Amino acid sequence: MTAFLRNSWRQLTSMRTALVLLFLLAVAAVPGSVLPQKGVKVEDVEAYARAHPDLAPWVDRLWGFEVFTSPWFAAIYLLLFTSLVGCILPRARAHWRAVWARPPAVPRNLDRLPQHAAPADAAGDAAAAAAAAAARLRRGRWRVAARAEGEGAWGVSAEKGHLKETGNLLFHTALIAVLLGVAVGSWYGWSGNRLVVAGPDYAFCNTVQQYDEFTAGPRVDPAALPPFCIELTDFHARFLPSGQPAAFRARVAVDGDGRPRREVPVAVNNPLRLDGANAYLLGHGFAPVLRYTDRFGRAQTTAVPFLPVDDLSTGEGAAKFPDANVDPRTGARDPRLQVAFEGLFLPTVPDAPPFTRSAFPEERAPGVLLWAYRGNLGEDAGIPGSVYRLDQAAVAAGALKQVGEPKLLRRGETWTLDDRTTVEFLGTRRWVTVSVRHDPGQVPVLAGVAVVLVGLTGSLFGRRRRVFLRFTPAAGGGCQVRAGGLPRTDYPGFADEFSQVVAGAVGAPAQVRDRGGTD
Template sequence: MSDTQPQKSGILASAWDLFASIRLTVGILLALAATAVIGTLIPQTQPAAFYAAKYGESGARLIAMLQIDDMYRSHWFQALILMLAVNILVCSVVRLKTVWKIVFSKTPSFSEKSFKQPAGEPFTVKTPPEDLRKRYHAFLEKRFSTVVHQPADNGFLLFAEKGRATRLGVYVVHLSVLVLLAGALVGSFLGFDGYVQIPEGQSASTIHLRESGAAMPLGFEIRCDDFAVSFYESGRPKEYRSTLSILEDGQVKTTKDIVVNRPMKYRGVRLFQSSYGTASAKDVSLAFTSKATGMTYRQTMGIGESITLPEGLGTFTLMRFTNSFLFMGKHDVGPSFLGMIEAGEDAHTVVLPLRHAAFDKMRQGDVVVTVENFESVMYTGLQVAKDPGVPLVYAGFILMILGIYITFFTAHRKFAVRVAAEKGKTTVTVFGTANKNRHGAKRKAAEIGDKLANLNA
């Protein structure tokens, strides 16, 4: 047991030294920078077929194996973030010890040796040092948090300081980075980003994750009560608006209209208006023209309905509507209705593209079917996202702004007032120094000297 204990201690010490190294910080930051470059060059969260087409089968397999297709959620990226957090934490702890003693010391120590040059010229007064001590001490106490009296040859020294806590500014910045990294990790592990398409009047309780396409239940229902879209004169969409209701156990919990950039939020899940389209159709008006007689028969029907055609032309079923149909597997003819004509033992699929009214003539059947009118049933496309790390990210940014302000715009300032009797007169010398902006501290010390001189006027 005595042999293993030093070994464990040595391993822990080596790990501590590693994470306390600035070189490790630089290495991790360079790795993250390289990651950002790769993530910019290689499109993220695309289907596997996209990478195979763009980079070849072997390249696609390599991308999938290294998780480059969803890099910011990959295990190795999360490990880099975690290593950076530990590195910053250890570096801060190592360097905080000395600062901690300075900031939280109950008995601060002052030394005249730390004040090198006086701020301005010393001045002389006729008042004895002992008569000045209380007067100067009271003056400094009104302006500084700490004032210490120290006897000296032929007089005394008064030390004053303010801003001791400002030495922690850089550690507030470090803490803000840790909070930001924690927010990123929480969002990466516990958050999700998906999408769902909901036709008007219908609801959905499951979404598809963007990175994998897998279905994920939400724990509540989203119902699209209404959808409306307005257009510019050019035909471009001006605004599309969805009226959404959230239901749990069949009860409506909340209802809200959403548009682009004005999402709905429920239980930490944000619903963004993302897209829209035609989901289906109703009250479809069809014309059936007999090739033998030239007669045209009109009928209004719904999806899934069947009718018997006149002249013994068979039975027609309106099967479904699709926003995109590949005719013969390769020609996209756009939004189309699909139907089926059954006459005896023969059955023929009927494709009715909305952009090509006479398309069914190419089938050369006994009856030509055309679409005359219909009422669209629209769907709303929603981006559904949850990022529980967002509050931490906001808190991190606030801490960072506070830390940067403390670090660059405040300082720990120290001042010394030396009062000594010389040849029947009293000489007063004021010193000032700071851990940052020492010239500013000297200017402040000169102002203090002028005010002390005026106390004796």
């Protein structure tokens, strides 16, 4: 059992395993980029579920809409973290010793090295020639060691290229920093999405209860969110003649954060930066303003966000009036007389039917196609439901019945229903989806990525190599010189560098030969 655990640990902490886990982490992140995520934009998740009713439940069971918080993604993440730590620590110790250790002694047989040369004999004794060569190599930023070898011979060892292993360790250490940054963001970060309709009546404050979607790490206290309130004051979208979006820009009013009320612009790549959070602009659309007057003459007005269903800003939505037709004399409400409207909003109504798709995404000739329903909306049962759609189960059961035929209303037009109640299309307001996020791991991750690039550069361009020189006293005076070179990594240009280094160190040209060369 001990041997099995030891071998398993060696396999887990090997560099090959770390690379495999890094690749698996990248592959596992692909679904998070392809599929809509609940923590980013829940409206897209709902749209995906409507478009793929059979597939969406299985995707949800496999955490496809919450990839980065799924157990299987966390398992790969933790295994990679463990593998990197177990891989880096022993390599870091070995590299530290190698950096501070003297270059190894000159090999006995230099002719067996991949590169070797026999320069011209040097003048002077071997010790002086070795000292001069060592000095020249140090000026070339080589790490040098000169050793006496006996019988008057001297050897000079030089090495360069520890930057490669330093870059490797820096790269993998930075990956650990990135993983730690992601973990810190997961533990202490929070995010929430809110659809904000223009106007002071639809402003929201930074509390959990006011978010449409909210997620927080286990170390976050939801009651301690930074205080601020946001109101959408203006939104402008610009489109090309083809209908392709060109630019989006919103203006929001911010107050409640201890500073004076102020208006600031927010764009796709220009978030609202607040103390403790950033607000990002995700989506936008139209909210038709409908006024319903019931049989007792009581009018109710609401701005209902319609969610886009295509690139031309055609929107779907539902306006519900659960408090309609309340008898003012008794205050009694008949649930069977509740009213709702479901329909399509068209920013630019086509010139001819069918009126099911906008002709242009900009508001040029707005209209809303409505289906009227009367009956029990089912909201008194306390069962949660979508605010953008009617309960189709109630429609199928007959508790909510359609009234008359659908009607297209343009701005200012009124539709009179069979019970003499009316609904009027007053106009539109703009809405935006705001994603408010706090990620304390963002800065460590950014710094880690920068260090990853630095380490990767050193790993790619650093080349470990060694050069050896031996100076042996010659019979007729002076000393005989032999040289050898050993690249520690794949280095196609080492032969040329070796020739230049030997010539510069000895002060004479060298006849370079590879291992199989002849004199």
